[in-house]
Amino acid sequence: MLENKLIKLGLNKYEVDAYLYVLKHGIAEAGAAHKETNIPYGKIYETMNSLVTKGLFEVQNSRPKKYMTKKPSNALNGLYAEKKKQVDEDLENTRKLIIDIGKEIDEIKTQKPAERSFWITAMGNEIPEMTKSNFEEAEKEICILLYLPKTAASGFHSHSDETNESETRQEMMKAFERGVKLRMLSSKETGMMHTPDDESYGMNNTAGNIEIRYQDEPFPAYFTIIDNDKVVFSIIDPVEQNNVIAMTKVWDQRLASKLQGKFEEMWESAKKLH
Structure with a gap:
């Protein structure tokens, strides 16, 4: 009505x-x-x-x-313009408020937690959100060890859709623009499948941020190390091995350093994909 x-x-x-x-x-x-x-x-x-x-x-x-x-057409267009002006002003005020809040939060001294580690798990539709957050949180480098069985390499996927994939690509691009580096280590088949196309991803100016290497027999695992501080484990469906059914993100510097050491060891002996 x-x-x-x-x-x-x-x-x-x-x-x-x-x-x-x-x-x-x-x-x-x-x-x-x-x-x-x-x-x-x-x-x-x-x-x-x-x-x-x-x-x-x-x-x-x-x-x-x-x-x-x-x-009516003029009046309603004028009402729209006025509402847009109000919304723009509200957004600008919100932006300034967020900046002010962020500065005050940064000044709060946070106690070092007694627990050595903290973890969260994502399943189903939560997986794309965690994948996106990995790029949002990264400040320096993301290292990915991606080994999949040859039977899974051709059709690997997780719970995602075009919108989620687009949002993840956007966060990845923002991370690269901040100077974040991405290193991926995999089997040759998997590496070829996951090599991003510079033009379709809009990565012509940031392609230097990515390096992919492969091993003929890589360490059988799938994990991501973020800034040598956090580790994300991807759980492969044992029945459908081209599907990630869960992810667990762990805040644990000791664990991250341990896996980073293993990653660097394999990286040195791996071959460049291109």
Whole structure:
């Protein structure tokens, strides 16, 4: 209904009733609008003036005042422009607030946790979100050991869709623009499958951030090391080996350093893909 759409646009119920009344009658007085709508007498002038302020009414300053609707297309476009201005101002204020909050949070001294490690797990539709967060969190380098059985290499996938993949690519590009490096170690078949196309990914200016090497018999595992600080383990479906069924992210510097050492050892003896 038109009434509901006008309310969604930002008018209240009284304003909708008054606007439609004047629209139908061409020119109307506030008193007549009050008598023929459900708008209380104590609210009618406030309502009419509000519609003037919002650019929906023209007002004749006679006694009594008379009101006429502006050309609807112009009036509604003006209302849109005003709402857009308000939204832009709100967004800018929110941006400034976030910056201020971030600065104050950075000044808070965080105690070193007593626990040595902390972990979270993602399954199903949560997996793409964790994959995206890996690039969001990275500050220096991401190292990926990606070994899959040859039977799985041709059709490897996880729970994702075009939107998730696009968002992940965007975060990957942002990470590269921040100077984050990506090193991937895999079997040759898997490495060929996961080599990004520079043009389709928009990576012409950041291709130097990526290096892929392979081994004929790599260490049988699938994990990601982020900044030598966090480790993400990908769990392969034992029945459908081309599918990741879960991911576990572990904050543990000792574990990350241990796996980083193994990664570097294999990296030195691996061959460049190109």
